[in-house]
Amino acid sequence: xxxxxxxxxxxxxxxxxxxxxGMEGSGLGNWTGPFSRGPAGDKFKHEELMQADSxxxxxxxxxxxxxxxxxxxxxxxxxxxxNNLPKVVxxxxxxxxxxxxxxxxxxxxxxxxxxxxxxxxxxALIFGSASIVHQLGLAGLIDEYRLMVYPTILGVxxxxxxxxxxxxxxxxxxxxxxxxxxLLRYLAVRAASAAVFDS
Numbered sequence: 001x002x003x004x005x006x007x008x009x010x011x012x013x014x015x016x017x018x019x020x021x022g023m024e025g026s027g028l029g030n031w032t033g034p035f036s037r038g039p040a041g042d043k044f045k046h047e048e049l050m051q052a053d054s055x056x057x058x059x060x061x062x063x064x065x066x067x068x069x070x071x072x073x074x075x076x077x078x079x080x081x082x083n084n085l086p087k088v089v090x091x092x093x094x095x096x097x098x099x100x101x102x103x104x105x106x107x108x109x110x111x112x113x114x115x116x117x118x119x120x121x122x123x124a125l126i127f128g129s130a131s132i133v134h135q136l137g138l139a140g141l142i143d144e145y146r147l148m149v150y151p152t153i154l155g156v157x158x159x160x161x162x163x164x165x166x167x168x169x170x171x172x173x174x175x176x177x178x179x180x181x182x183l184l185r186y187l188a189v190r191a192a193s194a195a196v197f198d199s
Contacts, residue, residue, distance in 0.1 A: 001121045005056065005113065007133050008048060008125050008146040009160065016157035017130055020150075023064035028157050032150055038178030041148070048146065049081050053122035056113070058129035059091035065127070066099035088116070088124075090132050110139045117141065130158040138165060144187050145169065151180040 010020035010032050022030035037045075057065065065082075072079040083100055090105040090112070097104060105112040113136050116124070126132060126142075136142050138161075147160070169186035176182050 002117045003054075003119060003121060004123045004143040005117060005136065005141055006052075006123055006125050006144045006146060007137070007142055008127060009133075009148065011147045011149050011160060012152050012154045012157075013149060014153045014155065015159040015161075016154045017128060017133075017160050018158035019064075019128075023068055024060055026157065028154060031152055031154060035150055035152075035179040035181055037148065037181045040175075041177035041181060041183070044175075044177075044183065046076060046078055048125070049078060049085075051123060052085065052125045054086045054088065054124045055082070056088045056124050056126045056129070056132060057090070058132045059089060059094050061128035062087070062089040062091070062094070062097070062099070062102075066097070070099065090129075109135055110141065113139075113141050130160070133160065134162060134165075137161065137167070140167075140188070142188060144172070144185065147184045147186070148177075149182045149184060 009017045011017050012031065016028075016031075018024070019026035019028045020030075020032045022028065022033075069079060069082050085100075087097075087100060087102045088105055089097055089102055090109045092106050094104065109132065126136075133142070145160075168189045170189055171184070172187050173185040174182065
């Protein structure tokens with residue numbers, strides 16, 4: 001069984017996924033900050049991370065996470081888990097990553113991801129990282145999208161996919177959390193019959 005690559009995003013109603021908590025200096029600010037997903041939303045995100053066995057990032061998201069997460073302590077084990085999981089960062093410029101166990105993909109990202117999927121089972125999560133999502137999704141290498149939709153319209157920012165992207169997804173779950181936040185889980189059509197997240 002090949003490894004599943006799962007995209008997990010905070011996303012605005014108009015499809016923006018860029019810098020939801022304001023760590024990346026995009027100018028968008030902390031656009032998720034005014035909202036609370038509540039205990040059920042927190043539980044989903046916690047279980048999602050605990051069931052993953054690796055993380056994939058683009059450079060910008062990686063550097064934002066690497067600057068913040070090692071300083072965070074919590075009682076849930078979330079910070080420990082995200083700090084200790086093996087990570088991959090796709091970059092041509094970052095030569096010496098320092099956040100835990102990190103591997104660098106600095107060549108053909110699509111080929112590297114395809115090979116990574118074939119290394120074995122488990123789940124690799126992609127947080128943010130629009131450029132990586134775009135490349136791997138259009139290459140058919142993403143198995144599932146977990147989109148936590150926030151009831152806000154931003155008007156600017158990087159979107160889940162660029163204009164003229166064209167492929168199909170199958171809805172696996174729709175669930176409402178607090179403050180009007182909605183979780184939409186979609187499987188790539190080729191993966192629609194596969195086992196899905198069990199919450």
